[in-house]
């Protein structure tokens with residue numbers, strides 16, 4: 374059983390990966406996507422900016438391997454940037470075929486490729502040539518654009534082109550993030566079909582895992598041991614450790630203390646508001662797991678200044 378920390382663009386940067394992996398339970402992190410296009414090989418500094426862990430042999434400070442994710446559709450561009458990422462120390466390469474953002478899909482990246490299994494096949498084929506066999510080539514998909522039954526054709530393209538691993542976010546692009554649209558059972562169908570064909574292939578189930586019960590249900594219904602956790606990792610910071618059975622749920626005071634400590638690794642944004650925005654982003658997600666988060670969110674939602682935010686957080690647990 375493996376637990377993977379999901380890529381969340383604009384949310385799960387290296388500082389958050391550092392914090393969450395320090396709490397235990399994670400076996401792998403996938404970075405936010407790096408967009409590659411126009412037959413351009415990006416300079417090393419772009420890779421280091423996205424994943425400073427590359428300077429630490431591709432590990433977070435607590436020793437969890439980090440895999441760089443690419444987003445694009447030109448096979449040659451994907452391949453050359455994949456090769457560079459591997460040379461710089463990425464633990465494999467992940468290809469993003471799930472991003473639903475209009476701007477991304479318009480420029481032929483992310484989920485829009487789910488409509489074109491042939492293009493997926495060409496992209497994965499080139500990536501396979503660029504990624505050495507001893508490094509994992511993984512792909513992250515949704516079940517399809519609007520029809521989950523298309524998943525089999527998509528998976529066939531990926532498996533035949535030589536990928537090693539697949540993460541399935543169990544919704545279509547059209548499902549967006551609707552909780553009720555989650556379809557873990559489709560992942561079980563994919564597994565069953567591959568087993569009938571005698572193919573052994575690593576599959577990671579993803580989507581709507583917010584607590585230990587969800588993790589157990591997802592595993593059971595999808596028939597996957599391996600899971601990926603995204604928003605739930607923010608809502609409940611030590612969720613992976615709880616799922617792995619190595620720790621109890623953090624108390625609210627511990628959570629606030631953790632958010633306060635986070636300011637030490639956090640990079641101050643150009644307007645000095647970065648820390649405050651991040652705290653609001655987290656508290657908003659944490660409302661799902663901690664009732665106290667709502668009250669605190671309401672109290673701090675207008676604060677922009679970093680020092681004011683620190684004072685307000687500290688005071689909230691001093692009461």
Ligand SMILES: Cc1cc2nc3c(=O)[nH]c(=O)nc-3n(C[C@H](O)[C@H](O)[C@H](O)COP(=O)(O)O)c2cc1C
Pocket residue numbers: 379380381382383384404405406442469470471472513542579580581582601602603604605
């Ligand atoms: C704000 C946000 C940013 C995301 N960024 C990425 C990304 O860069 N790459 C990717 O493959 N998926 C991305 N995703 C999708 C997540 O990795 C994940 O598949 C999805 O949130 C479902 O998992 P969860 O319910 O555990 O969050 C993003 C999702 C959100 C909400």
